[in-house]
Amino acid sequence: MNSSDGPELHEGIRLQKVLAQAGVxxxxxxxxxxxxxRVEVNGEVVTEQGRRVDPVNDVIRVDGKRIPPQAAHLYVVLNKPRGVVSTMEDPHGRPALAEIVRTFTPERLFHVGRLDAETEGLLILTNDGDFSQRMMHPSFxxxxxxxxxxxxxxxxASLKNLRKGIELDDGPVKPDxxxxxxxxxxxxxVRVTLHEGRNRIVRRMFDEIGQPVRQLSRIAIGPVRLGDLKPGSLxxxxxxxxxxxLDLVQL
Structure with a gap:
């Protein structure tokens, strides 16, 4: 380490340097x-130019939007194709996520939640365990x-029933x-928004009203949109x- 780095790391890093390194x-x-x-640190509007911050632990916002710290972890969006199982490796030899991920990064990632094999669409993969656990926790x-x-x-009438809520064998579900x-x-x-993550829950909802799903795609998780990302791309x-x-899951 260069000796000139010591005091800055000990006292924090100048806020404008952190914003520049984040690409803002x-x-x-x-x-x-x-x-x-237009800049806040931990909920306080910054007025002095020489403000030093902890870029890992301080919550920094510009125009109200959270600026995440320089990533110590990797966070990836995948458009999972139909026929691929939501496990990194499959003991039965079916196509699995690791085969796709290794074309993008050598990092060992794990998936945040899952989609059944016949459902395509948005999956998030990461090597950040805290983030993954919070994303999957129903309280958030x-x-x-x-x-x-x-x-x-x-x-x-069927649309009304769905909106009102469906009783499944493992409990009720009421879409947002x-x-x-x-x-x-x-x-x-039909576009369905819900925050539950039970197994095959969307398919089971439509089965319950007697109109099975032919094809199913997840197009968004929170603020993340699938957009024009092609199946199998990351x-x-x-x-x-x-x-x-990070705001949604209070990290």
Whole structure:
């Protein structure tokens, strides 16, 4: 370690340097953000230019948006294809997540939650154990959004039943939102938002109303959107996505 690094690490790092390293702005532009009172540290608006911070433990925001610390961990979004099981390795030889992940990074990652083999869409993978546990804990109620293609023409009565809540064999489920996207002659598209993570819960909801799911895709987890990410492709979480998720799970 360079001897000149010691005092800065001991006393904290200048806030404008932290913002520049996070890619928010150049140091000069960061000074302007501070001057215009657009930066907060631990809930307090910063007014002095020489403020030093702990970039790992202090909560820093610009215009109210959380700026996550420089990542000591990796946070990855995957569009899981149909037919791939949500385990890193499968003892039965089925296609598994590790085969896809190793094309992106040699890091050992684990998945946050799961999707059944026939459901495609958004999975988050990470090597941050605290983050993963909180994301999966029901008390934080991270919303997840699915699009279901179902057999037949769904009726208003069925949509009303879904919105009201469905009684399943392991307890009731009440979605946060149910939206009809398309109603065709032999199929319907329905978007479902819920924060539960029970096994095959969306499929079981539609089974219960007598209209099984043909295809199912998860398109969002909290602020993270699948967008145009192709099946089998991966990308890192953006700074904005990670900051919002850290807030959601209170890290």
């Amino acid at each position: 702005a150049s140091r000069r532009a960061a000074e302007d953000l501070i001057f215009r009172r 109620e991270v919303p997840k959004v699915y699009v279901a293609e179902i057999n037949g023409v769904i009726t208003e 939102k149910v939206e009809l996207l398309q109603r065709g002659t032999d199929r319907s598209l 990308r890192e979480l953006t700074r904005e996505e990670l900051g919002a998720l």
